[in-house]
Amino acid sequence: MRASQKDLENAVNQMKLLKKDPGNEVKLKLYALYKQATEGPCNMPKPGIYDLIRKAKWEAWNTLGNLPKETARQNYVDLVSSLCSSSESSSQGKPGADREQLRYETLVVTSEDGITKIMLNRPSKKNAVNLQMYQEIVLALKAASQDDSTITVLTGNGDYYSSGNDLTNFTNTSPGEIQEKAKNSLILVREFVGCFIDFPKPLIAVVNGPAVGIAVTLLGLFDIVYASDRATFHTPFSRLGLHPEGCSSYTFPKIMGPTKATEMLIFGKKLTAEEACAQGLVTEVFPDRTFQKEVWTRLKAYAKLPSNVLRISKQVIRNREKEKLHSVNVEENSVLQGTVLSDEAVNAVMNFLSKRAKL
Numbered sequence: 001m002r003a004s005q006k007d008l009e010n011a012v013n014q015m016k017l018l019k020k021d022p023g024n025e026v027k028l029k030l031y032a033l034y035k036q037a038t039e040g041p042c043n044m045p046k047p048g049i050y051d052l053i054r055k056a057k058w059e060a061w062n063t064l065g066n067l068p069k070e071t072a073r074q075n076y077v078d079l080v081s082s083l084c085s086s087s088e089s090s091s092q093g094k095p096g097a098d099r100e101q102l103r104y105e106t107l108v109v110t111s112e113d114g115i116t117k118i119m120l121n122r123p124s125k126k127n128a129v130n131l132q133m134y135q136e137i138v139l140a141l142k143a144a145s146q147d148d149s150t151i152t153v154l155t156g157n158g159d160y161y162s163s164g165n166d167l168t169n170f171t172n173t174s175p176g177e178i179q180e181k182a183k184n185s186l187i188l189v190r191e192f193v194g195c196f197i198d199f200p201k202p203l204i205a206v207v208n209g210p211a212v213g214i215a216v217t218l219l220g221l222f223d224i225v226y227a228s229d230r231a232t233f234h235t236p237f238s239r240l241g242l243h244p245e246g247c248s249s250y251t252f253p254k255i256m257g258p259t260k261a262t263e264m265l266i267f268g269k270k271l272t273a274e275e276a277c278a279q280g281l282v283t284e285v286f287p288d289r290t291f292q293k294e295v296w297t298r299l300k301a302y303a304k305l306p307s308n309v310l311r312i313s314k315q316v317i318r319n320r321e322k323e324k325l326h327s328v329n330v331e332e333n334s335v336l337q338g339t340v341l342s343d344e345a346v347n348a349v350m351n352f353l354s355k356r357a358k359l
């Protein structure tokens, strides 16, 4: 249901009761959304360069462009409601606790200290990416691209970062439906990869353990990759009757050179974290015992840098590649459309299911 004018007024009153100061960045966002919701696009003349407060307000409002009044109203109400629920949860004896958005089934998404953390949360399946998780990651990335955080982190819960595509995604499907299901699933995978290509803020992988398949290939689209020394990097596509995806057919040869990329992507050579670091896929490796502490200390410091500056620098570094990456994504995906139901691919899944062939 869309927020009404009354909801907006209630939200304004709720804000007055908020005990904790939400900080300047959030206050500017609220100001801008309120102005947009009540007056429409920014109509005030640009203040002079030294009129800092009015300039910040003008910029916040002007950034909303032609956002419709109704959307701004809804965003204002949602933002106030998330601020109130986080202040409620912290006043319930959990000071500093993460703000958790409970709508995800396969992820735990929290936002704190300028960092949105998207944690894959199917530890009993080694964080295999099922169709639900693909969809939820798309949603979480879209939300993170618009929230107040400075950086976004993807990590895994449990001993694995991720075992890659869930090999049971197409099982339990009747023979008549399998073609259609495979086609739609791959369209979803293409959209999923596209979200990584377009993600506007610094995106950091905290690779807490082994990574397989699409969880590895996507790393070429991250801005930083930190790995525990327990992590391994494995893309067993040929054995599965599959082919490189996640833009790795383009990013891996660029990162590590064509022959190293071939050894991984075609021959399925599994890399240790140190090897992946030496080949440029991983930024830095940490001992597992101090991994979480060291990485999060560093990320919290990075997240204090000015978010708009980081965003623009990322654009400068990445934008000229975007068009190419999208075309690679489309091409890789269409190759998979042709092979995902091949005899080799189906047999590999059957082997996995019958536990006869562990990789």
Ligand SMILES: CCC/C=C/C(=O)SCCNC(=O)CCNC(=O)[C@H](O)C(C)(C)COP(=O)([O-])OP(=O)([O-])OC[C@H]1O[C@@H](n2cnc3c(N)ncnc32)[C@H](O)[C@@H]1OP(=O)([O-])[O-]
Pocket: 124, 125, 126, 128, 129, 163, 164, 165, 166, 167, 168, 189, 212, 213, 214, 215, 236, 237, 240, 242, 245, 336, 352, 358, 359
């Ligand atoms: C988009 C198309 C392109 C493809 C891209 C790719 O990513 S290709 C790459 C695709 N990925 C692969 O080929 C990796 C396939 N997986 C493996 O080779 C091994 O499971 C392992 C080496 C990851 C872990 O071995 P381990 O002996 O330490 O542990 P364990 O084996 O006992 O597993 C524990 C539980 O997790 C379950 N589960 C795990 N992974 C998956 C999965 N991907 N799917 C579904 N389920 C999975 C497993 O069934 C078991 O569940 P159960 O029976 O308890 O209900």
